[in-house]
Amino acid sequence: MSWFGGSYEEYDFNMFSASHFTVLAILIIIVGCLYIFKERLKSSQWRKAEIGTAVFLLLLEMMYHVWMIVNGNWQLSHAIPLELCSISLFLAIILLISEKKLVYEILLFTGLLGASQALFTPYLNYDFPHFRFFHFFMTHLLIFCIPLYFTWIKGYRPSIYSVGKTMLFLNILMPFVMIVNWLTGGNYLYLSHKPKSTSLLDLLGPYPWYIVSLELLAFSLSIIIWLLLRQRERSLPVEKPFRRRA
Template sequence: MPKWFVGSSKEYNFEMYSNSHLIIIAILIQGAAGIYFFRNKIKWRTAEIGTAISLMVFEITYHFWMLINGIWETSSALPLELCNISLILSILLLLTRKKIIYEFLLFTALLGATQALITPILHYDFPHFRFFHFFYTHLMIIWVPLYFTWVHGYRPTIWSVVKLFVFLNVLMPFIMLINKLVGGNYMFLSHKPTTASLLDVLGPYPWYILSMEGLLITLSLLVWLIFREKGLKTLHVVRHHVNKRTFY
């Protein structure tokens, strides 16, 4: 088996903010800028479907990699983390272009995947397979909703925040049940991570879960404010056309 596909990270120890990590962050920014500045030229249906297929291939290969290296476990390998859910939503959005999927993904991607990419919990550096899997999937999770925002003109509404809150709170008891059955800690609903994190300032278990919900609502409202359809501008344009018609 090639070294870049083995389960050990001994020869590929990842360090946060190393050269390889900084390059990925630069690619994230450049990719987002490219989507924005070329938004009128990149509405490619073939690329959307191709990206969805590539994400599925990467994820299936990732699970195959865990299996052959003996590290696939129900307590950690099920697709129940927020970034796993965002990946599934990204694939569905690319294939279906459903607005309601975008409404969930915009928030989960920008609030979850962005943090995961900037402060990754990762042990494998370039050029290991896991390095490429982790960063490719997280980059796409972020770029896909930005693409649908700037290229297709999708926008969140205040009701999008409500839908996200309901969606995650309906999902939460099921994930808590699965955590109990398999001894997992998906979405950190069983306990805080063993390493230092933002959860350390949100109170003890289980109260930090409520703190996370409050933080989620606050940050989701911020994302909505940034990406919402500018209502006053739209209303001004409509009034301008109405007045122009009345005048003539």
């Protein structure tokens, strides 16, 4: 079972390698199909598939923690599910089961923003076909696609208040995560330092100013997502005035 264990040197992952581009191609295909076939998919019953996806995500995350324990990698400094994508994963599970609009409103922004960063600039040591490779990309693909599924197929739409709810959620969460970082020596939500690998944070200034820049960027990008996915009012046709024939 070397695919479940082994050192990362055996499966050294390189950004923008063939395996990475394959995953990005799969992402584009899934998103494209969700959008192109959205009307056809609306007519089908997907409730069992939604619950099954939630169970699959939960089992996959449990296997990840088992993998860390078996290989001696489970530590408080990095194994607590307090990263943005870990939080989004559990939000996705809750949304699939409960179908709550509030959960959708938050996941739409945390999922699209967090998972897109992870998919395009992954912080990953293990390449295909290691378990960690599958866990990382399968969870992030689903985190990205589930809110789009609820938008295009289920008919959910964000409002401008959804952006405010998300920013409030993150700012309530932030002090708690900072305390956890201080107690465990961790770097959850990258609130202690930037990731070692190349990431968007490299463009946002030094510590701690990149945190402020990141929040402003998250707000700006959330506004763009809202503008793209909000419910648009359908304009009624303007009736032409009746003209009596001469």
